[in-house]
Amino acid sequence: MSDSHAVAVAEHGAHEHPAHLRHHFVSLEQQDETASFGMWLFLLTEIMFFGGLFTAYLIYRNWYYPAFVSASHTLSITLGAINTLVLITSSFTMAMGVWCAETKKQKGLIWSLIATIVLGFAFLGIKTVEYKEKFEKHHVPGSSFSIQSFVHPVAEDGKAADKALPADTAARTEVYFSLYFAMTGMHAVHMIVGIGLLLMMLVQAIRGAYSHGNIAFVENFGLYWHFVDLVWIFLFPLLYLISRH
Amino acid sequence: MSENHAEAHEGEHFHEAHIVSPKVYFVIFMALLVGTALTIGASYVDMGPWNPVIAIAIAVTKATLVVLYFMHIKYSSKLMKLTVGAGVFTFLILVGMCLSDYISRAWGQW
Structure with a gap:
């Protein structure tokens, strides 16, 4: 630390600075950058965490290709696409929230946060509909799992039935559904944590906590929310789309 | 100030x-x-x-x-760009090394 800095700290009280500038930082810029640097380090560990799941998915898809193709055909592209739309829109509303916070627009921030919360719940709601269908069709891994729909496929909703799978191949679909629930489940857990933090921020925003320039929390939460969107950007094509044609 | x-x-x-x-x-x-x-x-x-x-x-x-x-x-800043770049690079090692190992051996024994 330079001497001049030490002097500057010793002279505290003689000069003005925002109340939220901590004493161990030279400037607000340094304080903000330190905070988002820490946030990014956390997000990198998250990338490694989801990266492990993606790697497992790619390897098993390679091994049990026919089973993974048939199993992925049971997912609804329509619901998946709507959820992608919902999540990308929520990323946009959160980005607008960050902009409102940066430009000290309290009302704009409050409404951006509300929109993001509503879209977050919409995503989880649609996910619940999809999970419910998995339970009904006995596609949830575990004791209730059944390969019936793959060994004796039936046509439904005007769609032609998939080709029947031999029993040993059909049994591998359970691996697909294990990975499906692990990946979308961990993603949903991140959404739930995110919505909790959003509700917290909403209360703070209404109290005016972000109206004086202390918005590092909003900015770094924005990074987290966009990361969750980022994971879904990969989950959607890998789980729903690539085996479709 | x-x-x-x-x-x-x-x-x-x-x-x-x-x-x-x-x-x-x-x-x-x-x-x-x-x-x-x-x-x-x-x-x-x-x-x-x-x-x-x-x-x-x-x-x-x-x-x-x-x-x-x-x-x-x-x-x-460059620090942030480097940090993100390093993260992506490490992620590619994780995926690339694992896949190359699985794909390059045990043919037909799955």
């Missing part, structure tokens, strides 16, 4: 905060929607082994837009 404090800033160039405008956010939002439509459309065309390649290429493009603009990395 005292003179001494101003001196402390000299030689230490911290990154000035850059406020990304709503216009940029909106353009990126639209680009992400177009990317989503493209990836859904591409999934219905049978391109053999190219289907996953196209899907992942579109996803990587979308992810890059999110990181650069929504997550402000385009406007961030």
Whole structure:
């Protein structure tokens, strides 16, 4: 630390600075950058965490290709696409929230946060509909799992039935559904944590906590929310789309 | 602000905060929607082994837009750019090394 800095700290009280500038930082810029640097380090560990799941998915898809193709055909592209739309829109509303916070627009921030919360719940709601269908069709891994729909496929909703799978191949679909629930489940857990933090921020925003320039929390939460969107950007094509044609 | 404090800033160039405008956010939002439509459309065309390649290429493009603009990395300091780059590089090692190991041995014993 330079001497001049030490002097500057010793002279505290003689000069003005925002109340939220901590004493161990030279400037607000340094304080903000330190905070988002820490946030990014956390997000990198998250990338490694989801990266492990993606790697497992790619390897098993390679091994049990026919089973993974048939199993992925049971997912609804329509619901998946709507959820992608919902999540990308929520990323946009959160980005607008960050902009409102940066430009000290309290009302704009409050409404951006509300929109993001509503879209977050919409995503989880649609996910619940999809999970419910998995339970009904006995596609949830575990004791209730059944390969019936793959060994004796039936046509439904005007769609032609998939080709029947031999029993040993059909049994591998359970691996697909294990990975499906692990990946979308961990993603949903991140959404739930995110919505909790959003509700917290909403209360703070209404109290005016972000109206004086202390918005590092909003900015770094924005990074987290966009990361969750980022994971879904990969989950959607890998789980729903690539085996479709 | 005292003179001494101003001196402390000299030689230490911290990154000035850059406020990304709503216009940029909106353009990126639209680009992400177009990317989503493209990836859904591409999934219905049978391109053999190219289907996953196209899907992942579109996803990587979308992810890059999110990181650069929504997550402000385009406007961030070199430290942040290097940090994110190092993370992506390590992630590629994780995926690449694992896949090369599994794919290059035990043929037909699955």
